[in-house]
Each structure stands twice: as C-alpha cells, then as structure tokens.
Amino acid sequence: MKYIKIKENGINVVFGITKDNQFKLLHFSHTDFNEEDLCRPSAECKPEEVSRREQYIQEAFQLVQVNLAGYNRPFEKHGNKHIVTAPGYLLRYVDMEDTNNEIGRKLVIIQEDTAVTKTRVVTTMQFYKGTSVVRFHNQITNVGTEAQTLEYISSFCYTGIEKEGALSSDDKMNMWIPYNGWQKEMSWKNFSFSDLGMAQTQPTVTQRTSQVIEITNTGNWSTKKYLPMGYLENTEAHTSLYWQIEHNGSWHYEIGDQNNNYYLNVSGPTEIQSQWYKVLKPGESFESIPVAVGVAKDDFDVAMGELTKYRRMIRRPNRDDEELPVIFNDYMNCLFGDPTTEKEFPLIDAAADSGCEYYVIDAGWYAPGEWWDSVGEWKESKERFPNGIKEVTDYIRSKGMIAGVWLELEVMGIECEKAKKVPDNWFFVRHGKRVFDRSRYQLDFRNPEVIAHVDEVIDRVVRDYGAGYIKMDYNIEPGAGTELDADSVGQGLLEHERAYLRWLDGVFARYPDLVIENCSSGGLRIDYALLSRYSIQSTSDQEDYRNYATISANAITGVTPEQAAVWSYPMKNGDKEEVIFNMINSMLLRIHQSGHLAELSEERLALVKEGIACYKDIRNNIKDSLPFWPNGLADNKDTWLCSGIKNENKAYLAVWKRYAKEDIWEINLEKSLCAEGKSIKEVRCIYPVKEETEFVYDMEKMKLTVTFEKQVMARLFEIVIE
Missing domain, CATH: 2.70.98.60 (alpha-galactosidase from lactobacil brevis)
Structure with missing residues (x-):
C-alpha cells in the first residue's frame, strides 16, 4: 500500500x-x-x-x-x-x-x-x-x-x-x-x-x-x-x-x-x-x-x-451583506397579503420614523380580492393602487427608503390567463399532465420562453415600479420532477434547478445591487446553491414570537447571521416585554421589521426605535462574527434559551425566557469566550437600556446569571473580551 x-x-x-x-x-x-x-x-x-x-x-x-x-x-x-x-x-x-x-x-x-x-x-x-x-x-x-x-x-x-x-x-x-x-x-x-x-x-x-x-x-x-x-x-x-x-x-x-x-x-x-x-x-x-x-x-x-x-x-460579493440594512415588510402581523395605497402610507411613515431603510410591499399587490390561484403575470392591481403602485414606491423613496415588492416567479396559478394560453412545455409535466400543487403550476426554467417571461417581470418591477428589493417567495412542492425532455423525472428536476441558478446569475449580472430575498414559505429552501447567490434568507413564517426565539437562536447553523432574516412583529395589544422579545429575536441577525407600527403606543414604538438604533450600532460586528451557544442549541420545549455571536474583541448574547418556573438562569461563558488566554472585561445590557434588567457576571467562575421575573422576557448583552 x-x-x-x-x-x-x-x-x-x-x-x-x-x-x-x-x-x-x-x-x-x-x-x-x-x-x-x-x-x-x-x-x-x-x-x-x-x-x-x-x-x-x-x-x-x-x-x-x-x-x-x-x-x-x-x-x-x-x-x-x-x-x-x-x-x-x-x-x-x-x-x-x-x-x-x-x-x-x-x-x-x-x-x-x-x-x-x-x-x-x-x-x-x-x-x-x-x-x-x-x-x-x-x-x-x-x-x-x-x-x-x-x-x-x-x-x-x-x-x-x-x-x-x-x-x-x-x-x-x-x-x-x-x-x-x-x-x-x-x-x-x-x-x-x-x-x-x-x-x-x-x-x-x-x-x-x-x-x-x-x-x-x-x-x-x-x-x-x-x-x-x-x-x-x-x-x-x-x-x-x-x-x-x-x-x-x-x-x-x-x-x-x-x-x-x-x-x-x-x-x-x-x-x-x-x-x-x-x-x-x-x-x-x-x-x-x-x-x-x-x-x-x-x-x-x-x-x-x-x-x-x-x-x-x-457567497456572491454584495453590498447587502456588508451594510445589513433594516427592512420593513408589511406582511407579518400587519397587512397579511392585503395591501392598498391607503393602508401603506401610514405604515411607510412609521417605518421611516423608526429607522427602517427598505420598505417591502408583500403579497397581494397584483390582484384584487382572493389572488392565490390567479398569480403569474405580476401586474399592479388598480383596485388596490388606483394611481399605480409607483405612487407608493415613489413615496417610499421620498422617505429615504428603498422600495421592494413580493414575487413568486416560479409558479402560475391555474386561473392565470397567461397559464391558460401557453403550451404545456412551460410547466412540469408527469404522466402527460401538468403537475398541480396548491392550485398552481410549476414553471420549467429550461424553457427559453419561460426565461423571457420572468426576465420581463424582473425588468418591469425594477424599471417601472422602482423596486430595489424583491422578496422571492415559493409556496409549492412539485414533487420528483418533470418527464419532458429528460431521461427521468429526477433529471428533469435537476436540469430545471441548474437552469434556475443560471437565471439568477443573469439577474444579478444585470442588477448587481438588487437585493433578492430567498423565501420559500419561510425557510423551506435554506441551501447554499441558492444562498451563494441570494444575499438574504427568510428563516421562517412562524407567527408566534415566543416560538420564533428557537428558530432565531439556531439560525446561524443554517445560514450566516448577516443573511438570516428574522421577523420582528410587535402585536397591536401587547406590552413592552413583548416588543423587546420580538426585537431581540432579530437583532443578532437581520431585522425584518413588521407589525402595525402606526398603531402602537408611544412607549412601545419607542422600544422598536431603540432596538433598530441599537442594531445599527452593532451590525458592523455581525457581518464577521461567528456563532456560539454557551448553554447548547435551543429546543422548542426550552423555557430558557440563549445564543450569541463573537469576534476577537466583542460578543453579543441574546437571552430569552418563556414561561420558566424559575426566575434565575446561569450561563457559563468560559468555554465559549474565555479560551486561549482570553478573559471577559465587561458585560452590559445594551437593549433595552431603560427597562429593568437584573444580572451578575462572576469573573472567577466566568458565569453570567440573569434574573427575569416576568413570564416572557428577553435581553441583549454586549460582552467585552480582552
């Protein structure tokens, strides 16, 4: 041998x-x-x-x-x-x-x-x-x-x-x-x-x-x-x-x-x-x-x-992952796919006033009423936007933000007029029939006519609608693949997926500063074929902020922190601790702000503004930090959880409590932050600053002990390392 x-x-x-x-x-x-x-x-x-x-x-x-x-x-x-x-x-x-x-x-x-x-x-x-x-x-x-x-x-x-x-x-x-x-x-x-x-x-x-x-x-x-x-x-x-x-x-x-x-x-x-x-x-x-x-x-x-x-x-070099701008999206715990000009204007004002830098009009802008099975042409709805969607995107820009829209380009609804006119080879086909899933057809990106169609949509929303951000969603599962022009249905799927990646490369070649979010019913396509191209990834559609903490804590296992978009969506009738918890879910990753900001009380809106301002202070550290979990990965059953990011000189630690029986929790920082002769010089709570936070750091034992007396609480700590 x-x-x-x-x-x-x-x-x-x-x-x-x-x-x-x-x-x-x-x-x-x-x-x-x-x-x-x-x-x-x-x-x-x-x-x-x-x-x-x-x-x-x-x-x-x-x-x-x-x-x-x-x-x-x-x-x-x-x-x-x-x-x-x-x-x-x-x-x-x-x-x-x-x-x-x-x-x-x-x-x-x-x-x-x-x-x-x-x-x-x-x-x-x-x-x-x-x-x-x-x-x-x-x-x-x-x-x-x-x-x-x-x-x-x-x-x-x-x-x-x-x-x-x-x-x-x-x-x-x-x-x-x-x-x-x-x-x-x-x-x-x-x-x-x-x-x-x-x-x-x-x-x-x-x-x-x-x-x-x-x-x-x-x-x-x-x-x-x-x-x-x-x-x-x-x-x-x-x-x-x-x-x-x-x-x-x-x-x-x-x-x-x-x-x-x-x-x-x-x-x-x-x-x-x-x-x-x-x-x-x-x-x-x-x-x-x-x-x-x-x-x-x-x-x-x-x-x-x-x-x-x-x-x-x-990953494709891009400004988005260097600058980490704050994004407002009108969907979660807000308009939920029912946007209109009238509803958008007060939200735009509130988002701009809170410090958001992008404003995304989510699903529903292209059709009146129930739109699920009619999508596919992606043209503005005059019923929703009587003076055109550009009136809204112009207003977004006038407030100093970049406008964005939601698309789901890989599908056409079964009631889409264009889908009824084009041939079957635009779509996935098995057993001689178009593949259906959730009242949609799957477009086949190997077809040059399909590429021309989706390119026209991208060019139109960027050129005519003024979009600098696209939330690219994908809400169906077409199964094993397509039998058209392929040795096997699996090979048809593979060829389509490689064609989709080539198409994405072409889009970014034309629009290198266009931000496109990878979303698939939240996080159902978290892979680095896509994420080596997309700059940002939707981590979830989780609608309960308390459950979102688990996803947020573990997100860096699947995606870099600067690519991991996490919703923060204050509730209409919540309290201050609920707002804080929501904000901390997103503050070590990418803030996807939502919620009815225009309808929050002044003290709760102030906490949103404080969280965004804090994020802007630390985001330059996020883009080159590495993850750590001092008490282990989070589980959905955990009543206490924490996760952090660190570089040579600083670390940031998010700590959450959700209905724990005990009010005190101990976090051992020795293994994560004190290896190789390093020590912790200072621990301080950086968000929220004005709300009460009880904690002690024992330098000898290298343990942080927090006392959270309320049932649902979260705090963000900055740790100075020397």
Whole structure:
C-alpha cells in the first residue's frame, strides 16, 4: 500500500494506492492517521493480520461511489446502501494534480475503468484558506462506444467515520440531524447510532446489516424536512465531521456499515430515493452536485464557526451583506397579503420614523380580492393602487427608503390567463399532465420562453415600479420532477434547478445591487446553491414570537447571521416585554421589521426605535462574527434559551425566557469566550437600556446569571473580551 498524506488547514487527509492500483480515501480527520484503525479488532480482523486488513481496504474505502445500470455488484451490499457500486469498485488510479489557486489548495484525482464500463471519474477537492472545509464534486465521463445509464454518483464518500479510538461506536458516536419544516425551522436533534437503529450487534465478527441511516430530500423544496447538513462527533477521539449539500433540490446522505467500519455517502438525487437517472451517451459527462465537508474537534460551535467562514467565502460579493440594512415588510402581523395605497402610507411613515431603510410591499399587490390561484403575470392591481403602485414606491423613496415588492416567479396559478394560453412545455409535466400543487403550476426554467417571461417581470418591477428589493417567495412542492425532455423525472428536476441558478446569475449580472430575498414559505429552501447567490434568507413564517426565539437562536447553523432574516412583529395589544422579545429575536441577525407600527403606543414604538438604533450600532460586528451557544442549541420545549455571536474583541448574547418556573438562569461563558488566554472585561445590557434588567457576571467562575421575573422576557448583552 502506497500512502499519500496531506495536511492542509487543520485537515489530515490520507489516500492509499493498493497493489492493484485502486485509489482509496483512508483518512479525513482533525486527528493524525493510524494505520491500525483501518481494520477494527475482532475475531476476524486483528491489527497484525495484514492480509485481512488489505482485503477490507480492497472492498471498501472508495473515493467515489458511482453506479451504472447492468453491472454486477459482487461484495456484501444489503438493502439500499450505495456501496459496492459499479464502476465504483472497478476504478483504477490514473493521476493526481496538486495545485494552488487564489482560494487555496486544489486536488484533482483521475480514475478510470477501462476494462468493463469504459468510464472516467474525476474528483475535485478544493480547500479554502482560513477554514477547515473542503468542497468536493465528481465528474463521470463515458469514454466508451455504448450509452451508459447513471443511477448514482456520490459527491463525498468516506469509510471509517468512527475508526479513531477503541470504544464501540455505541459508546462514542453521536449524530446531529437538523430537522426543518414550516414554522419548525432549524431544529437540531442529537442521537447515538443505536438510537437510529445502528447499534453494534456483531462485535466479534464482520458487521453487516440492511439497516442504514438515511436523510433525504426529494423535490424542489430543498429543506422541507431537513437542512442539507449533518454533524458527527466521536467523543472518545474528540473529533467531528460535518457537511453541507449545496443543492436546491433532491439530495441524499446515508450512514451505514461495511466490513467493520461505518461510512458516510453524500450525494444529490438518486434513482432509489429521487426517481433520478441520467443516460450518458458516448463522450458525454455528468457532474455531481457540490458538497462541503469539514473537520474539527468535537465542538459543535467550532464546526459551525468553520462553516460560517466558508459560507462567506463562497457567497456572491454584495453590498447587502456588508451594510445589513433594516427592512420593513408589511406582511407579518400587519397587512397579511392585503395591501392598498391607503393602508401603506401610514405604515411607510412609521417605518421611516423608526429607522427602517427598505420598505417591502408583500403579497397581494397584483390582484384584487382572493389572488392565490390567479398569480403569474405580476401586474399592479388598480383596485388596490388606483394611481399605480409607483405612487407608493415613489413615496417610499421620498422617505429615504428603498422600495421592494413580493414575487413568486416560479409558479402560475391555474386561473392565470397567461397559464391558460401557453403550451404545456412551460410547466412540469408527469404522466402527460401538468403537475398541480396548491392550485398552481410549476414553471420549467429550461424553457427559453419561460426565461423571457420572468426576465420581463424582473425588468418591469425594477424599471417601472422602482423596486430595489424583491422578496422571492415559493409556496409549492412539485414533487420528483418533470418527464419532458429528460431521461427521468429526477433529471428533469435537476436540469430545471441548474437552469434556475443560471437565471439568477443573469439577474444579478444585470442588477448587481438588487437585493433578492430567498423565501420559500419561510425557510423551506435554506441551501447554499441558492444562498451563494441570494444575499438574504427568510428563516421562517412562524407567527408566534415566543416560538420564533428557537428558530432565531439556531439560525446561524443554517445560514450566516448577516443573511438570516428574522421577523420582528410587535402585536397591536401587547406590552413592552413583548416588543423587546420580538426585537431581540432579530437583532443578532437581520431585522425584518413588521407589525402595525402606526398603531402602537408611544412607549412601545419607542422600544422598536431603540432596538433598530441599537442594531445599527452593532451590525458592523455581525457581518464577521461567528456563532456560539454557551448553554447548547435551543429546543422548542426550552423555557430558557440563549445564543450569541463573537469576534476577537466583542460578543453579543441574546437571552430569552418563556414561561420558566424559575426566575434565575446561569450561563457559563468560559468555554465559549474565555479560551486561549482570553478573559471577559465587561458585560452590559445594551437593549433595552431603560427597562429593568437584573444580572451578575462572576469573573472567577466566568458565569453570567440573569434574573427575569416576568413570564416572557428577553435581553441583549454586549460582552467585552480582552
């Protein structure tokens, strides 16, 4: 076995080239490589049994799993696992290029199967300076003379995720799964392998089972059930492995066992899970979706910090994420999709007076009455705006704010007159019929006529309506894909999604300072295919500000703080503490102000103004800070919760109480803020300033103790670090 060892940005990578020229990924970790870890001790495989170890390596540790239809898979597979793929196990090493570019180090590994399937697979690993994250993708090319049907290709494949340390996987491996859903975004849960059905039940023989941990999305809502992420920790070896899938559609990852090791495979759509396959004609290539994978010590905060740095590196440079302007949107706990000129003017005055810098007219501006099933042409409603919507956007500008409007460009309602006139190839089609969901059709962005239609809308709202901000919503799920002009419905969906990304790139090329918010019924498309382009993300449509605190506290796991838009919507009949709680939900992220500001009492409106002014004082620190959770991630059942952001000299901590039985809560800041010789010089409450806040910081114990006597309270603290 020939080893190739690479150390870069705190990542230890070890490849192996076997005697029959197979290329293996043997190690990808924060820790150093130990050859004996490759074959777990058992009656069948003791460390000194080199031949058995070599057999295990021969059958597993592929750098890439790729499966074509019609070829044998001879080794142990069991069930739906994407292992022992062909030509995955048939590939032989050809070459590796090791170069550097302006981003960082780049490895390109070439493998071929010239004997059976006549395919070439090229793996690209891009390192990023300053963070322990690598971006992977694979490209397969048919170099033969016959067509091949591609059923699966991994973007990242790593065997031996548990191999460091002597303990059983039951005793050391934990998996964090990020559940997501409408009004339930960013809900992480921690499991042992045995909790997920992967208990070690064959400790003395080669472990094989049909069980596999599968986290999958199928469809165009990329995060309707999970964020496209995962986090693994080995508590014995003190290592972690984490990843994000950068795709705006169907994706899959799995953890299973093979030959006394566990593996992680991460991919885009698959035939088994997503009704996807792609026919590769001679000379044709297919590229997998990109996946970012990182390593760290077993510290969730550190891992999320590394991902935050990486996300900033891959994101389109834009002014919005540098300046973090305050946005007012007229929807939540306000007009709720029923705007008119008469209703907007007093809200515009109140928003401007409160310090908002953008003003967004949300849904309903394009049609009178009930508009859900008639959307699609996006022309102003004269019933709602008798003198045209430009009268309102001009008034917004006269108040020193930038105007915005709501769009849902990817759909047409079934009662839209244009939808009735255009051909079926404008839309997703399955079984010969247009795909329906919630009285809408899904537009197909592969169609040039569809692109012309949506470009006309964008140009019109920017040019004629004066919009500098677009809230781009998306409220349907069209399922597995479309059968038109595609080998499979999953491939039709994938091609549409890649066409949508190209269209977005074209929009930003024409309008580089246009702010477009990514919204999908709140946070149902929180993925970095979209967020590497969009500057801001709606985190939720959660309508209860007390429940929103959980989403707010955990938001930075899924998106950088400067991209995470959180509603603040004071209630008409609330009290001062309700306003404060609402404001603090958004103040370490991006303020999406709403609520009937023009109808609030003076003292409650003053708290909104104070919160926005405070935000403007600290927002320059938000854009380069990293997250921390001193008392752990928030859960929907928590009665106390907190989260913070930090840089070298300052940290900001939001603390919430919601119906806790006790009034006192202790927060340990040592691990989060006092590592590496640092200490806390000062802790002060910066919002609200005039309301009573009882707290004590113990410098010796490095603990902040807060006393919140009311049932529902929140406070924002600034912490000076030296």
